Amino acid sequence: MARFIFITGGVVSSLGKGIASAALGALLQARGYSVRLRKLDPYLNVDPGTMNPFQHGEVFVTDDGAETDLDLGHYERFTGVAASQADNVTSGRIYQHIIQKERRGDYLGATVQVIPHVTDEIKSFILSDSEQHDFVLCEIGGTVGDIEGLPFFEAIRQLSYELPRGSSAFVHLTLLPFIDTAGELKTKPTQHSVKELRSIGIQPDVLLCRSDRPIPPDERRKIALFCNVHADAVIQALDAENIYQVPLSYHAEGFDRAVLDVFGLGEERQPDLSRWDEIVHRVLEPEGEVRIAVVGKYTGLKDAYKSLGEALAHGGIANNVRVATEWIEAEIFEEEGALPRLEDVHGILVPGGFGQRGSEGMITATQFARTRELPFFGICFGMQLAVVEAVRNLLGRTDATSTEFGEADDPAIGLMTEWMSEEGLQARNMNGDLGGTMRLGSYTAHLRPGSRISEIYGSLEINERHRHRYEVNSQYRSLLEQHGVIISGTSPDELLPEVLEIPSHPWFFGVQFHPELKSKPFEPHPLFASFVDAALTQSRLV
Ligand code: GLN
Numbered sequence: 001m002a003r004f005i006f007i008t009g010g011v012v013s014s015l016g017k018g019i020a021s022a023a024l025g026a027l028l029q030a031r032g033y034s035v036r037l038r039k040l041d042p043y044l045n046v047d048p049g050t051m052n053p054f055q056h057g058e059v060f061v062t063d064d065g066a067e068t069d070l071d072l073g074h075y076e077r078f079t080g081v082a083a084s085q086a087d088n089v090t091s092g093r094i095y096q097h098i099i100q101k102e103r104r105g106d107y108l109g110a111t112v113q114v115i116p117h118v119t120d121e122i123k124s125f126i127l128s129d130s131e132q133h134d135f136v137l138c139e140i141g142g143t144v145g146d147i148e149g150l151p152f153f154e155a156i157r158q159l160s161y162e163l164p165r166g167s168s169a170f171v172h173l174t175l176l177p178f179i180d181t182a183g184e185l186k187t188k189p190t191q192h193s194v195k196e197l198r199s200i201g202i203q204p205d206v207l208l209c210r211s212d213r214p215i216p217p218d219e220r221r222k223i224a225l226f227c228n229v230h231a232d233a234v235i236q237a238l239d240a241e242n243i244y245q246v247p248l249s250y251h252a253e254g255f256d257r258a259v260l261d262v263f264g265l266g267e268e269r270q271p272d273l274s275r276w277d278e279i280v281h282r283v284l285e286p287e288g289e290v291r292i293a294v295v296g297k298y299t300g301l302k303d304a305y306k307s308l309g310e311a312l313a314h315g316g317i318a319n320n321v322r323v324a325t326e327w328i329e330a331e332i333f334e335e336e337g338a339l340p341r342l343e344d345v346h347g348i349l350v351p352g353g354f355g356q357r358g359s360e361g362m363i364t365a366t367q368f369a370r371t372r373e374l375p376f377f378g379i380c381f382g383m384q385l386a387v388v389e390a391v392r393n394l395l396g397r398t399d400a401t402s403t404e405f406g407e408a409d410d411p412a413i414g415l416m417t418e419w420m421s422e423e424g425l426q427a428r429n430m431n432g433d434l435g436g437t438m439r440l441g442s443y444t445a446h447l448r449p450g451s452r453i454s455e456i457y458g459s460l461e462i463n464e465r466h467r468h469r470y471e472v473n474s475q476y477r478s479l480l481e482q483h484g485v486i487i488s489g490t491s492p493d494e495l496l497p498e499v500l501e502i503p504s505h506p507w508f509f510g511v512q513f514h515p516e517l518k519s520k521p522f523e524p525h526p527l528f529a530s531f532v533d534a535a536l537t538q539s540r541l542v
Contacts, residue, residue, distance in 0.1 A: 002036075002130040003263055004168040006138045006156045008202070012191025016208045018071030019198050020173055020237065020337065021139045022078035023247040027256035028272035030247075033134040035476060037075040038087045039068070040122065041141040042148040046092040057303030061465045061517055062087070065441025070306045071139060076413050077520050078247070080243070086129055091148060094121045097197075099424060120415030122155035123162075144172075145194045157201045169262040172197060172204035172235075174266070176211040185211060187223050187517070194227040205262045206233045208255065214238070233258040235387070244279050244521055279317065279521045286322040288445055289534040293345040295365040299327035299356035308379070311516035314524035323532060330361035342368050347375035347507075347535035350382030356405040363389045368383040374505035375534040377527070381466055383500055383510030384413045387472050387480070394483040395476075404470050416471040420493060428469070438469045443491065445498040452486035453499045453509065456530045462489070464498075464513035472497040507534035 005024070009017045018039075025035045035448050045051055048059050049067030068086035076083050098121055102112050130136045140156065142149045160168040173191040173484060190209060197204060209215060213234045224231040235255045240246050248255070251273065260266040268383040283302065292312060298304035299502065309325060316323035326345060332338040348369040350362045366389045369376035378386040384402055391400035391412040402413035418427050419439055428437055443464050447454040454460050477487050489499030489511075502508040509527070519525035 001164070001167065002133045002136045004126070004159065004163065005135060005137045005171060005259060005315065006168065007037070007137060007171045008153070008156075008197065008204075009140075009173045009187045010144045010196065013143055015173050015175055017139055017173050018069075019078075019243055020171075020208055020250070021071070021294045022074040023250050024171070024259060024494055025075060025135075025137055026078040026247045026276070027251055027271060028135050028260075028435060030276070031256070031260075031269040033269075034085070034132070035079060035135045035137060036081065036133040037072075037079065037083070037137045037139070038089075038126065039071050039075075039139050039141060040125070040144060040152050041090040042088055042143070042146070042152055043089065044095070047088070047128060047202060048054065048487075049091060052306035053298045056300050057202055057301065058306045058308075059442060059467070060307065061464060061467045061514065062465075063433050063442040067440065069141070070303060071141075071165070072515070073307045073310070074243075077307075080520055080523070082452075084143045088127075089122075091127045091151070091401065094125070094276075097121060103329065115154060117481050119155040119158060120152045120345075121235075123150055123159050126155070126159060127283075128257050139419055142198075142425060144193055150200070153197075153202060161203075169259055170197075170202055170204045171206045171208065171259060173208045173210065176209050176215060178212060185213065185215060185219055187219055187226070190223055191226045191356075194229075198228075204229060206258045208235050208237045208250075208256070210237045210239075213237070222312055224408070225378055231389050233261070233293070236393050242280070242283050243290055244276070246285055247276050248273060248280060248434075261374060269398055275522050278343045282317045282320060283521075286316065286320055286534065288321040288539070289324055290316070290321055290346045290532060290539050291324045291326060292349055292395060292532075292535060293326045293328050293342055293365070294351060295330045295333070295347045295362055296351045297330050297353050297362075299329050302327070305351055307514075307516040309520070311519035311523075311525055311528045312349075312532070314521055315523055315530075317526035318524035318529035319532050319536055321532065323535075326366075330358035330365065331362040334358075334362035337392045339364070339368055341499045342374075346538040346542075347377065347531060349377045349531070350385060352380035352381070352382065354381070355405070359385055359405065359479070363392075368503065370508060371506065373506050375455070375529045375531060375538055376505070377507075378500075378508070378510035379516065380466075380512060380514060383512050384470060384472060386500060386510040387476065387485075390480055390485045391476055392489050395483065396478055402470055410473075412476060413470050413474055413475050416469060416496070419491070419496060439466050441465060443513070445489045446494075447499065448486070448488040451499075452501055452503065453488045458526070464515055465517045466513045468512060472500070506538070507531065 007021045047067045058070045059067045065086045068088035070085040176185045220234045235465045282390045312323045362385045400412040487497045488501045498512045500510040515525045515527045
């Protein structure tokens with residue numbers, strides 16, 4: 001039977017609970033344990049798919065088509081274990097399920113309540129499909145004390161009591177702020193946060209204390225004493241220069257050991273951390289640098305492009321260089337005089353996005369990359385706009401557009417009304433629901449023999465994750481080909497364009513899928529490795 005580790009947070013949000021959970025998963029794996037990571041989000045949205053990336057950051061899409069919290073991306077990148085729909089749940093989904101059951105009459109007349117019905121639903125989510133793993137790590141979103149989080153805390157409290165003794169552990173992440181005027185790290189917020197946890201019946205076993213400087217031994221003893229935690233389970237979690245240092249640095253502080261001690265397994269196995277040593281070495285000691293401009297519309301919040309930033313970094317790891325990413329708001333290219341900002345970059349990437357705002361700026365940046373022979377990578381929306389750019393400027397149809405921006409007679413990009421999935425024919429229309437109705441998750445694409453994309457992948461068949469509602473209008477395919485823009489990848493039935501490339505350009509690709517979602521530090525995605533390589537070649541030209 002699996003052992004369960006519950007990870008909660010206190011004091012403030014944004015302490016890196018997701019990375020800490022992912023790092024713990026990686027450290028347990030390094031000792032040969034199998035892990036599964038799950039995220040429980042207390043908000044009422046059914047999933048984050050309808051949430052503004054500006055507020056909530058990126059939506060991470062799994063192979064099975066779930067739109068999930070971006071922490072699942074960290075989990076996958078650190079452990080290599082593919083996340084699924086069954087690894088992220090929200091209050092919204094729990095309530096949706098309960099209300100459906102109530103309407104069906106499944107509760108046989110009972111009063112449906114938070115305890116036991118909501119908590120039971122949460123517990124069954126945590127326990128489902130857990131048997132085959134050594135450890136299941138469950139991160140609870142938000143911080144202790146949030147009203148909406150209470151049913152989740154109650155559910156994990158009940159579980160730790162119901163599971164066999166010694167098969168669960170609580171890790172609590174807190175902050176030790178440094179107060180300048182006192183010249184001290186303060187432990188009081190941590191004490192209060194643990195008091196809050198204990199008031200709802202949860203005694204943490206391990207405290208992971210985020211701090212921007214070393215924690216003096218006296219302060220550690222104080223935290224241990226007042227929080228009722230062993231002194232060697234008060235772990236100092238210092239800020240890291242790079243997230244991939246986190247597993248090594250938390251390990252050096254005894255984090256995984258302290259967690260395993262709770263299960264009586266601290267001495268059992270030694271970890272093999274060589275792959276993390278290698279990644280950190282490559283990240284911290286690159287042999288060069290390339291500059292990539294990401295021209296998008298949510299560039300004000302880095303979390304909105306979390307996986308993309310990581311995949312670019314992985315492309316750097318593959319080439320032993322640092323990728324310096326310039327996040328540029330696309331709208332600036334809608335005014336005269338902004339293009340010089342792109343003069344000294346070595347590659348341009350137009351990422352996924354929704355809605356018209358900024359699209360003209362992206363098209364201008366794409367035209368710049370195409371005509372100046374700069375490496376160009378268009379992802380999803382970025383591919384669609386590369387088609388609009390080509391139809392306008394190569395085919396001379398200056399009014400080319402996407403129906404995402406309003407009705408059009410002869411759109412270059414149109415609403416995808418039908419497509420095949422494993423479940424059969426999927427159909428959508430203009431007035432349908434927005435949530436969860438896109439072409440989501442992993443789909444197979446076939447690559448054209450002899451194309452550059454097939455060389456990059458080393459394969460004629462690929463599986464990549466999708467999240468889109470619109471598609472390239474196939475009617476333009478042969479016209480585009482006549483102008484040197486070829487569709488070199490399609491859905492297996494050849495109806496949906498998946499990849500576009502310009503063979504005469506040094507590196508110009510558009511892909512309808514999101515390759516960034518599958519890239520890992522120890523397995524950089526071939527397209528990102530190739531893009532950074534092309535940028536490196538470009539950097540040597542200038
Ligand atoms: N807005 C576009 C669509 O829905 C692109 C989506 C995306 O970039 N993920 O098709």
